[in-house]
Amino acid sequence: MGLREYIIRRLILIIPIMLGVVLLIFAVMQLIDPVLRITLFLRNPRQFQPDVINLYIHEYGLDQAVWVQFYHWFGGLLAGNFGYSGYYKEMVLPALLVRVPATFEIVLFAAPVIVLVGIWLGVESAVRKDKPFDQMTRIFSILGTSLPSFFFGIVLSAIFIAQLRWVTAGRITPTLGTQVSLLKSSGVWHTYTGLMTLDSLFNARLDIFLDALIHLVLPVLVLTFIQTAVLVRVTRSSMLEALGKTYITAARAKGLTKNEVIYKHARRNALIPVVTISGLLVGGMMTGLVITETVFLFPGIGSWAAEAATVFDVSVVIVYAMFSAVVFVLANLIVDVLYAYIDPRIRLG
């Protein structure tokens, strides 16, 4: 089986999974009484009056058979109607999409740090097994996996945001934030990417760029600390395994230098299993983002959904969950393809 065929087969497998995701969400929503469920679509509280609400239940087809309801609901999803948030008073899909860039901005800065630092620490720690460097790295990784992100985040925010006042919570200092929204409304500020750091550069505002960058430090730190710890553990054990293989001994016996053996032979092979767990890392990062954004009041999708969940605003939470599932499934697809590309045995097996 060629790589292209493998990718196509893997792509087709996504369809039933996504259908299953939608079905699961639909099934869970069936737990809610139609009188309450209709509130996920109506905007005007006056429509909730007992005498008219039955009319709306009928109009939205919530009194019909389950499959008819699914048909209507699924049709709505395809048309982009994911419902209305009674808490935020806005349609949920556009509201979600507006907040995606903020979350993506954290990921954009955190992901390279996690990958580079995690792999570097893992490899070096395996090479220096049981030396002080290795011991320190192991303590760091055990601490990182034991330290809850919300505790770490709240301590950092108490120290640097509230006590020292080096930076404000959120995405940008409030005074600059109002400036940006004023510039936006007067049409001077152009939104190119939605990422504060990039947009400020394109609009030639270095002060806003630096401010946005400083506001990213704490969220990125919390997210990377915990995820890096996970990656270090996996890389270290995989590298240790690779270093014990006979081809390493053979390479050394052949007269290659230690560095050549470690970085050309051992590391390359050690990274193959690391690729497989990077899907897990993406899941961990998405979970971590909910906490991190909530702690630092960062206006991304995680804090948006978490706040809505506390008031049981179901339409917000489900659109967020479905979005996360899509991203997660796609990330896993990329990981699988990458894995098949690196390791030809996968395609053949």
Next chain:
Amino acid sequence: MTSNKRIGDFAKRLQPTIKEFRFMLTRLLKNPLSVAGLVLISYNVFLAVFAPFIAPNTSGILQYDPYLIPKDPALGMWMQPNPPSPGHLLGTTSMQVDLFYGCVWGTRFAFQLGLEVIVITLAIGLITGLLAGYYGGFIDELIMRFTDIILAFPGLILAMVFVAVLGKIGWETLQAAILSIILIGWPGYTRLIRGEVLRVRGEDYVEAARASGASDLRIMARHILPNSIYSVIIVASLDFGSIVLTAAALSFLGLGSPPGYSDWGRLIFDGVPYAGNGLTYWWTFVYPGIFIVLFTLGWNLMGDALRDVLDPLSRRK
């Protein structure tokens, strides 16, 4: 195929012979990290078991739920936390909730919640995994595709959906949180057990049992289950830390215990407004956090050490 074989080898190493167990124990006691883990776990068990004696209810007000922290009537109901003092060793948080009581009983609560969740999750995982692995075919397809769907979501995010929906229909958030952690947790065990069952199913003694006319139920209960359960139990017991962490994270988001409950995540959530004052009221969020870290650290150290001991590649070195 290879992954099943690897899980199989792993399980073979786990055959709990006395000799092996003794070997494991001596190895564990030689490693300072695992000793630290053992000490931390024993300290947590001690706190949980003796919570009523370590942190008795001295307020004079009868509590119908011991996890609800009694409020000291002498301090009133002020929002401003009081610093640690002889009467309140770790200080008080909002509404004069005693942190020492909350943190100590929080340990007991963590164990109770962890046990409840693990027992139910494991039971669901065992049954579905057995059915899928033993019967194969359509049942296998059905169960495994269902686990695929659950695993298509990042765990905490699916849990948020369940809590929001159950809360909407009037459930208490704590009950909803526990149920949602169970609902997101079982597919992992199902996969693990299914793999084990697939390995054991083809063994000679299973064939022999079938040839002698044993029923499916008997084969599953007497032959397959006892031979496939060990690795899963080890994995489940090591999940204790992460389950408690997930529950704490939900509580921290306000999707768990009610206010004034002996739950570390909830206590930190209650401390969030005070973190806005910098370090003035540091005890409101630092102490519950330290209790969580000591708990998860114990399980992680233990897990690391066990993995090292059980892995023949690393233990011969």
